[in-house]
Amino acid sequence: MAPDPDPSRPDPTGSDADQSSARSKKVRERDARPIVWMIAFLVIAMCVYFVLLGQRGVDLITSGTAVGIGIGIGVLILPFLGIWMIAATLRAGIEHQRLARAIAEEGAELDVSEMPRRPSGRIExxxxxxxxxxxxxxxxxxxxxxxxxxxxxxxxxxxxxxxxxxxxxxxxxxxxxxxx
Incomplete structure (x- = not known):
């Protein structure tokens, strides 16, 4: 008889602690691809928006009026600020994930799985x-x-x-x- 390939079914030879550990590990190891795709989509959408915003800034500057030039320069600054904010946020997220992975590998992460929770899912x-x-x-x-x-x-x-x-x-x- 071949072994059961279904990972969701408990191993009849394993201990309860091993099975519980495997289940909690499976819950923690979620597929990150949907989140990565959503982040990529949002970054691309923001970049398109920044390009359009930059074009409007150039249009205002080329209008030749003092007010148009002033507002155009202000509008051109916004895409640069946006790019800086996106880069800083992505860098921080990657660094935080690196630390979370290192903590998990050491087994030192906080276990909040048994803590009482509100209906919203937040810990009491x-x-x-x-x-x-x-x-x-x-x-x-x-x-x-x-x-x-x-x-x-x-x-x-x-x-x-x-x-x-x-x-x-x-x-x-x-x-x-x-x-x-």
Whole structure:
């Protein structure tokens, strides 16, 4: 009899812990292609928009009037700002994914799978605050370790403090780059 090729069915010879681990790993390893395609589509759409905006800026400048030239220069600045924002956002996203992958490989990611959740899917406030308090103690013990800084950034995010989460994630990226 041939082995069952269906990965969704449990292995009758494996332990419950192995099966649970395999299921949670399968859930974490989602296919990223739809997200990548959507990002690519949005970036291309924004680039087309920037080209059209740039053409309008040139049209305003070539109108020859003082107001047209002033507004045209202002309009020409917008595509450059947009390109810079897209590049910065994509670079940050790639860096954050690199850290997430490294943390996952080390088995040090935060396990929030069993935490109570609101109907919206967000973690209950009390549980997120308790998680944050525990992770903050770890971070305070060694704030120069990028792993601890990454974990506290995630804890800030779960607790709903997005501003501090971004700040700590930037710090984690800098620490990760600077490690020996």
């Amino acid at each position: 406030r009390e549980a997120a605050d308790a998680l944050f308090a525990r992770i903050r103690q770890e971070w305070e013990a060694d704030p120069d370790d990028w792993r601890n800084t990454y974990r506290i950034a995630r804890a800030y995010d779960y607790a709903g403090d997005r501003g501090r989460a971004r700040e700590m994630m930037k710090r984690a990226v800098a620490q990760y780059r600077g490690r020996a």
